[in-house]
Amino acid sequence: MSQINIETVSHAAYWIxxxxxxxxxxxxxxxxxxxWLQVSFYPAALAKAGYYVHVASGTIFFIAGLLQFNxxxxxxxxxxxxxxxxxxxxxxxxxxxxxxxxxIGGSETGFAAWFTVLVLGPLWLWINWLSYKAILRGDVALxxxxxxxxxxxxxxxxxxxxxxxxMVWPCFPTFVWDDMHPVIMEALKSALWLFxxxxxxxxxxxxxxxxxxxGIDGSHGVSTFIHSDPFIPVxxxxxxxxxxxVLRVVFQITDSSALLITTAGQHISLKAICNGSYVIRxxxxxxxxxxxxxxxxxxxxxxxPNGQMSTLxxxxxxxxxxxxxxxxxxxxxFDYKPNQFSTLVLVASGTxxxxxxxxxxxxxKDQRDKTRVHIIFNVRSAEDVFFESELKxxxxxxxxxxxxxxxxxxxxxxxxxxxxxxxxxxxxxILKNVIESGKLRIVLSGPTTFVKPLGMQIVQLKRKISVFxxxxxxx
Numbered sequence: 346m347s348q349i350n351i352e353t354v355s356h357a358a359y360w361i362x363x364x365x366x367x368x369x370x371x372x373x374x375x376x377x378x379x380x381w382l383q384v385s386f387y388p389a390a391l392a393k394a395g396y397y398v399h400v401a402s403g404t405i406f407f408i409a410g411l412l413q414f415n416x417x418x419x420x421x422x423x424x425x426x427x428x429x430x431x432x433x434x435x436x437x438x439x440x441x442x443x444x445x446x447x448x449i450g451g452s453e454t455g456f457a458a459w460f461t462v463l464v465l466g467p468l469w470l471w472i473n474w475l476s477y478k479a480i481l482r483g484d485v486a487l488x489x490x491x492x493x494x495x496x497x498x499x500x501x502x503x504x505x506x507x508x509x510x511x512m513v514w515p516c517f518p519t520f521v522w523d524d525m526h527p528v529i530m531e532a533l534k535s536a537l538w539l540f541x542x543x544x545x546x547x548x549x550x551x552x553x554x555x556x557x558x559x560g561i562d563g564s565h566g567v568s569t570f571i572h573s574d575p576f577i578p579v580x581x582x583x584x585x586x587x588x589x590x591v592l593r594v595v596f597q598i599t600d601s602s603a604l605l606i607t608t609a610g611q612h613i614s615l616k617a618i619c620n621g622s623y624v625i626r627x628x629x630x631x632x633x634x635x636x637x638x639x640x641x642x643x644x645x646x647x648x649x650p651n652g653q654m655s656t657l658x659x660x661x662x663x664x665x666x667x668x669x670x671x672x673x674x675x676x677x678x679f680d681y682k683p684n685q686f687s688t689l690v691l692v693a694s695g696t697x698x699x700x701x702x703x704x705x706x707x708x709x710k711d712q713r714d715k716t717r718v719h720i721i722f723n724v725r726s727a728e729d730v731f732f733e734s735e736l737k738x739x740x741x742x743x744x745x746x747x748x749x750x751x752x753x754x755x756x757x758x759x760x761x762x763x764x765x766x767x768x769x770x771x772x773x774x775i776l777k778n779v780i781e782s783g784k785l786r787i788v789l790s791g792p793t794t795f796v797k798p799l800g801m802q803i804v805q806l807k808r809k810i811s812v813f814x815x816x817x818x819x820x
Contacts, residue, residue, distance in 0.1 A: 391446050391449060392448075406440055434477055445462055448462045490552055494548055500544070596672060610704050615654065631735070683711050684713070684714055685716075687717065691704060692790070693789075695724070718758075720736065723764060733761070739757050739759070772799065788815070796815075
């Protein structure tokens, strides 16, 4: 199973969930007359109101959930993703509370109903609360896992319906709900919660497998079910202004084994306290694994005027103030396999160069990998050319790797484009650097004003080119 791509599995699960939710919605609409008649027999108005609120809030919950888990929406429209999340959490509360109204109102008040209201309802709320708390403190990995658990939990409500039919049909092929003995019906509804147990076990197995594929050690907090704080205290080891607006800062961490940069291009979260509240920003380190194992994390950060994190860092440079910083690892965002593409063209602007350095290092380090890497580094002027020495080192390493592989092609090349003299990077200028046929992947990184227009140009070429865009947060 480890050979299966995580992205493939998650996409399949997403669309299966979407199809099941659509199917369930169609069935509810199709059977509205029957459902309405059933609800009309509820003994109290409170139960009737609770039922309709439950159905309405549950429907909105599932729609918001599907939007929440949509990868393209999350990457391209983070504000919409956040808004959907708030709706998602709100509908979770409303849907659970409405169940209490249904039970108190006197309808379906058997063991199964009260078990749902008193045990599973609060458990569902608690899991969602842990997810919400996780994202507030910047623990993206735990936030995602808790959301997966909660959404899988909710999907059990859908999947148990056909499961009930499968349980009943062999014995009652022509059964009518009202003809079922109440005791038998209650037993069947209670047995349905076995499906919840099966789903929960399946979800935990999937998350465990995902961690194993990503190389995450389950003994660390990011993989535990409940995690108090994923951030590790760090101290400023060294700071260097690369130009007027770009800072290179090296943090020293106390427990290097707890900070897992398992794949090239993975982000870390940097947290500090500003005016009594937490400030969290994501950055891609340029640290080698050897440096990290020695306890150091190297970040290159563009300082934004009046930016909260930028202000704290700049204050540390100018006054030597000892602000408290901490770091946590984020879920990986760049998926790469050796020899998956014949050429990788990494196009970066400004501090967007940071993930490209690590990707190139990872490709060249793998002796099995024969992928050619070309970096296009877009800068405004000569003073913005930081990492030139690292790029030259990579070129040397690429030549040595090619020699070891008995290859006559250059494994690594780079181009520095000066925007003032060379003009803007275009899709055509990128493709000029592709000197061989085969599968091509273009990776873009930098400010939104740089990557979005460029990405659109590449798409408009209508060629079979794989494009990946990093979201760089430097503010």
